Amino acid sequence: MPRTPRGLAWVLAAILAAGACARGDVAPMGAGDRPYTPDPDERALVARAEREQEALLGRIRTHDDRALARYLGAVVARLHPAGAAGAPAPTVTVVRDPTLSAFALPTGRIFLHTGLLAALENEAQLATILAREITHVTHRHALRSEREARGTRALSRMAEMAANLGLAVAAETAPGGAASAVLSETANAILGLRLPLATVAAVQGHGRDLEREADREGIERLVKAGYAAGEARTAFERLLAARRERGPVEVFFLGSQARLRERVDSAKAIVAGKFAAAAAGPGRVTDTADFRERVRVAVRDNAHEDLRLGRFELARAQLARVLAAAPDDPVAHLYDGDLRRLQAQRARSAGERASLLRDALERYTRAARLDPDFADPYRQLGLLHYQERDRERARAAFERYVALRPDAPDVPRIREYLAELGR
Secondary structure (H helix, E strand, C coil): CCCCCHHHHHHHHHHHHHCCCCCCCCCCCCHHHCCCCCCHHHHHHHHHHHHHHHHHHCCCCECCCHHHHHHHHHHHHHHCCCCCCCCCCCEEEEECCCCCCEEECCCCEEEEEHHHHHHCCCHHHHHHHHHHHHHHHHCCHHHHHHHHCCHHHHHHHHHHHHHHCHHHHHHHHCHHHHHHHHCCHHHHHHHHCCCHHHHHHHHHCCCHHHHHHHHHHHHHHHHHCCECCHHHHHHHHHHHHHHCCCCCCCCCHHHCHHHHHHHHHHHHHHHHCCCHHHHHCCCCECCCHHHHHHHHHHHHHHHHHHHHCCCHHHHHHHHHHHHHHCCCCHHHHHHHHHHHHHHHHCCCCHHHHHHHHHHHHHHHHHHHHHCCCCCHHHHHHHHHHHHCCCHHHHHHHHHHHHHHCCCCCCHHHHHHHHHHHCC
């Protein structure tokens, strides 16, 4: 009998173990104005989720921006103004990951990727995504998924999961694990740490019925909070359009073209039905100045993540958006310089390469002028001048970098350049 790949074995074990939980009706938190009291198996589920959450936070890179965190907290409070007594309060952690994903654990923690955030254009679209994830928490979808995962349904879900996780299985079975390179850091963390609850929430989803419930209840939250309901459909249309520009790293639930098409159709039907009047009514919030200001830095930093993946067109569009709003942002100019430098490495002609390198030089120089105490542009200028054999300018740039960041981890290597240039 062939051996089951380890990546599937733990998923199968998790699903079959979940099938042992008792089936039963699960009311939303606070239904009937009653305090939320978790069942024994739900307390165990939340304890597992807390352990998964801690492990995941130890492996992923978060986007730590206090102003953005406060802003997201305010949007969540608007969508979820009064939670049930005893229920977890939803909170948002922004993950520095360029893939399209947002997912929630039963702890109430919502993980929002910078890649998804960068694909949205206004606050109502952001609220659409957050409202869905809040619904997953308040309607206890993780518990309902576990209680329903039994028998042939469990095997069917495992087979579907296997298709979604094919890249991870290939990474385990291929010599050297080469396929892991096509998974994002967050996906590698979830799969590598073998976190079944995070896998269901982020990759697999909670099943068609519960996902449709999240669509429906999420739009109801959106309307009650005063947002433009029509932006729900537009949000998923934007994610679908963004998905077409991306490669195989998009293994998450909201990175699936089929699932995004279903979200578009679901939102269209829901808004055209129950919420048609609200969608057409005046005074609905679409965008805010806070969204444009607070999300801008996340978009800028996400462009850098797309650069790391070689997704140059995505990075270019994001940096253009940022610089249109903040033309004096030195970090954006630095990243724009990195874009031109990396593009130069793939230039098809000497003339194209020279032009791109001139553009990179101009952007690095502007970043340094905008913030003379910002060290990174000087390192990049030094490397660029060194590459072009301009010894004097390379030495000056490297010396300035070392003076500004004497404790930087790459300073020993920069000193080697300086020693060579000093000869």
